[in-house]
């Protein structure tokens with residue numbers, strides 16, 4: 001009996017297996033709108049057998065996008081565009097989820113395949129904000145804009161934007177909501193001492209730096225239905241001296257749990273250029289962070305990072321390191337990865353893919 005292919009329930013939502021598609025920016029929207037690309041990108045992974053599909057980092061405001069081509073949930077037209085995609089995902093047995101967030105001082109950038117550098121306002125960029133007034137990078141190689149430090153009024157406005165986006169996410173048919181609290185974007189940048197140098201109640205010690213994340217969670221939990229799962233993606237370690245440790249994130253996870261958060265999605269890094277996370281052994285180490293947070297904070301975790309192989313994923317679940325595995329790049333290589341993993345692990349393939357395929361190849 002495969003652990004990976006055992007259903008998992010949080011609140012009223014049951015995932016048909018423990019496999020999720022990790023959120024991946026598609027840089028393919030115009031005005032934050034989803035389109036045919038998103039239907040095929042997300043829909044094909046539902047057909048491929050994933051239990052959970054987390055749509056890309058989706059901005060709560062236009063200035064919260066990483067690039068001008070990123071997705072958004074700040075108006076009703078964006079809701080309308082997402083409805084058929086989420087209906088398709090749900091009709092084919094996967095659970096549609098979205099990651100909402102604000103890019104903070106890392107916003108206003110070019111797409112990765114256009115070089116990723118900050119865009120000047122006259123190049124289609126916009127003024128950026130953050131907990132403090134320091135640029136992400138000042139290496140002189142790429143131009144990084146300097147953010148303006150958010151006032152308390154700015155913070156209150158931002159929390160309202162998260163609330164409005166959460167309501168729109170529900171209207172768009174999402175069944176799971178994740179807040180982006182990782183990778184140096186706004187919520188993480190408030191939590192990490194590498195960025196947050198404020199001396200008011202939103203800075204200082206761990207509790208002060210956590211305030212932005214926790215207040216935002218409180219506000220969102222109040223509008224996101226009690227019976228539907230709410231999660232947060234954390235950079236569970238900054239991997240740099242003077243940055244957040246896993247112990248800080250165990251504490252954060254306990255605070256999140258007290259506020260009705262159902263799971264923590266355990267990523268890492270991204271606060272500063274030296275704390276890069278996306279490649280190499282650090283990404284693989286993230287599974288261990290999910291294990292520690294699950295054990296010590298007593299909250300469900302999702303593990304992500306260099307998971308590519310069915311036996312490896314099975315082991316993460318069977319050994320209790322995490323409740324679900326999330327795959328990003330491997331899902332780009334193979335949208336049918338869950339079906340192939342079910343075949344390899346001897347699971348009942350038919351139970352995990354739509355009948356249109358399962359009848360013939362299950």
Ligand SMILES: Cc1cc2nc3c(=O)[nH]c(=O)nc-3n(C[C@H](O)[C@H](O)[C@H](O)COP(=O)(O)O)c2cc1C
Pocket residue numbers: 022023024025026056057099180182183233267278283304305306307326327328329330
């Ligand atoms: C194309 C691409 C886009 C990504 N976009 C996001 C995103 O929108 N939000 C996020 O939290 N992580 C994002 N990530 C990170 C992934 O979700 C994942 O955490 C990371 O790639 C490690 O998983 P992997 O080893 O399975 O690729 C992105 C990764 C890729 C490759």
